[in-house]
Amino acid sequence: AQRVTQPEKLLSVFKGAPVELKCNYSYSGSPELFWYVQYSRQRLQLLLRHISRESIKGFTADLNKGETSFHLKKPFAQEEDSAMYYCALSPTGTASKLTFGTGTRLQVTL
Amino acid sequence: NAGVTQTPKFQVLKTGQSMTLQCAQDMNHEYMSWYRQDPGMGLRLIHYSVGAGITDQGEVPNGYNVSRSTTEDFPLRLLSAAPSQTSVYFCATQAGGPMYGANVLTFGAGSRLTVL
Numbered sequence: 001a002q003r004v005t006q007p008e009k010l011l012s013v014f015k016g017a018p019v020e021l022k023c024n025y026s027y028s029g030s031p032e033l034f035w036y037v038q039y040s041r042q043r044l045q046l047l048l049r050h051i052s053r054e055s056i057k058g059f060t061a062d063l064n065k066g067e068t069s070f071h072l073k074k075p076f077a078q079e080e081d082s083a084m085y086y087c088a089l090s091p092t093g094t095a096s097k098l099t100f101g102t103g104t105r106l107q108v109t110l
Numbered sequence: 111n112a113g114v115t116q117t118p119k120f121q122v123l124k125t126g127q128s129m130t131l132q133c134a135q136d137m138n139h140e141y142m143s144w145y146r147q148d149p150g151m152g153l154r155l156i157h158y159s160v161g162a163g164i165t166d167q168g169e170v171p172n173g174y175n176v177s178r179s180t181t182e183d184f185p186l187r188l189l190s191a192a193p194s195q196t197s198v199y200f201c202a203t204q205a206g207g208p209m210y211g212a213n214v215l216t217f218g219a220g221s222r223l224t225v226l
Binding site (some may be wrong): 004006009034036043044045046049086097098099100101102103 | 145150151152153154155158168169200202214215217218219220
């Protein structure tokens with residue numbers, strides 16, 4: 001069975017400080033990993049996915065198969081980054097049955 | 111282009127009552143799914159459909175029923191509501207078929223259900 005673990009329920013950082021939201025996964029095959037974000041009063045939306053190797057809104061995430069991790073990082077936090085972040089996993093090449101982590105609320109304060 | 115539309119946005123039920131949460135999409139997406147979001151538990155898949163006439167169970171299907179008679183609509187039915195079904199429900203869609211590799215979901219705004 002696949003599992004996604006986000007160990008922190010809440011992460012509070014100061015504006016301008018680096019951010020790292022942790023995500024570890026458990027899956028025997030080769031997964032696809034995603035980060036979804038939910039801003040206040042907005043819909044859940046895709047932030048980034050590992051296969052794209054892209055940086056969105058200054059965020060990056062590297063898939064580390066050895067450590068089975070997909071941590072989300074940003075060098076300098078902004079107030080508008082405050083949101084709920086979900087890490088998600090899907091087996092490669094199968095139907096879209098995403099398994100989500102429990103989420104981490106990022107709070108950026110002045 | 112409305113995307114994914116969920117109705118109602120809010121609903122209060124009494125234990126034992128039945129209701130249907132509606133989900134409609136105008137993007138011609140083949141794949142549709144229902145998730146529930148609970149504090150401390152993230153999003154859990156209830157049911158999903160890979161096309162009209164095809165549905166399957168997710169992680170937490172008990173107490174819920176679905177059907178997919180058209181590409182556009184994927185209603186979620188609570189047959190006999192229980193307090194444990196108090197949650198926020200999200201409908202999500204995805205373009206392409208089940209083997210489409212991107213797995214990028216488009217979510218509705220959510221329906222908040224309270225069962226007393």
